[in-house]
Amino acid sequence: MEALATAAAADRLGYDEIWIGEMATFDAFALATAIGVRPGRSALTIGPLAPAVRDAAGLAMGAASVAALTSRSVHLAIGASSPVVVERWHGRQYAATAPLLSATVAQLQLLLAGAKAAPGGYRLRLPAVSTSITVAAFGPAAVRVAGEVADRMVINMCTPRQAARMRMQLDDHAQRSGRAPVRLAAWVPAAVEPTEAAIDQLRRGIVAYLGAPGYGEMFAESGFGRLVELARSGAHPGDVLAAVPRELIEAVGLIGDEATCRAQLAAHLAAGVDDVVIVPATAGDDAGVRTLTLLAPRRGVPGSEADP
Numbered sequence: 001m002e003a004l005a006t007a008a009a010a011d012r013l014g015y016d017e018i019w020i021g022e023m024a025t026f027d028a029f030a031l032a033t034a035i036g037v038r039p040g041r042s043a044l045t046i047g048p049l050a051p052a053v054r055d056a057a058g059l060a061m062g063a064a065s066v067a068a069l070t071s072r073s074v075h076l077a078i079g080a081s082s083p084v085v086v087e088r089w090h091g092r093q094y095a096a097t098a099p100l101l102s103a104t105v106a107q108l109q110l111l112l113a114g115a116k117a118a119p120g121g122y123r124l125r126l127p128a129v130s131t132s133i134t135v136a137a138f139g140p141a142a143v144r145v146a147g148e149v150a151d152r153m154v155i156n157m158c159t160p161r162q163a164a165r166m167r168m169q170l171d172d173h174a175q176r177s178g179r180a181p182v183r184l185a186a187w188v189p190a191a192v193e194p195t196e197a198a199i200d201q202l203r204r205g206i207v208a209y210l211g212a213p214g215y216g217e218m219f220a221e222s223g224f225g226r227l228v229e230l231a232r233s234g235a236h237p238g239d240v241l242a243a244v245p246r247e248l249i250e251a252v253g254l255i256g257d258e259a260t261c262r263a264q265l266a267a268h269l270a271a272g273v274d275d276v277v278i279v280p281a282t283a284g285d286d287a288g289v290r291t292l293t294l295l296a297p298r299r300g301v302p303g304s305e306a307d308p
Contacts, residue, residue: 161271
């Protein structure tokens, strides 16, 4: 199974973390358990998961379950997700996301410490978990929440220049709240010496983000405004895919030969990103092993396993 093979490679190559995302295939907690029971030492970061879909008690129980079953360090990431996932897939309301993110972090902090989230509320039956909480953010309100209450913020599909701006905004909110700087992570698509199949896979992976709030504005800022307009016009996804240029993938990813990819990675780190989360293309590179191997950490750069 590709997801397990990618995770095993990241573990073997010394990546500090394996990120387990959730889309339409695996349940994130189930996949994290399957990864974690295998030999390895990498921490498991589960998410981002939408608190509009999973409440704090469910998230805390899931994290504690994975930690107890695998004996690994387990961390959580939460985020607003998208109207498609929240409303169409799960039938929940997609609204007032920043207050929900803030309240969920506060509840998780209590639950994961072994306390009740509210008088008479749920308390973990499993041991308390030393778990960091990451907030996925792009919009100003979510960045503020991350700076005020989270242990880390994660961004996705950003150029280094945009990441630097997010770093400044995050630091400003943390400082205003009297907190130390909050860590910043960035999910970054990657393909070292990519095949055309790998480029096509990465192009397909970006289509769903083009019209999404926050993402669209970010891509437009990078010079792809017409593509964003097309995505938001209701055009068929196939037509949008056909219009996605390789230059867009290269702007936000680690794409090219090893030296180019390491230079791109260094640019993200120089922009203030603490944790570059490598999301390898697997087309033409079984389980992404070649990319993970060539970009293996020299000083502890976290790896990732996203739900394929």
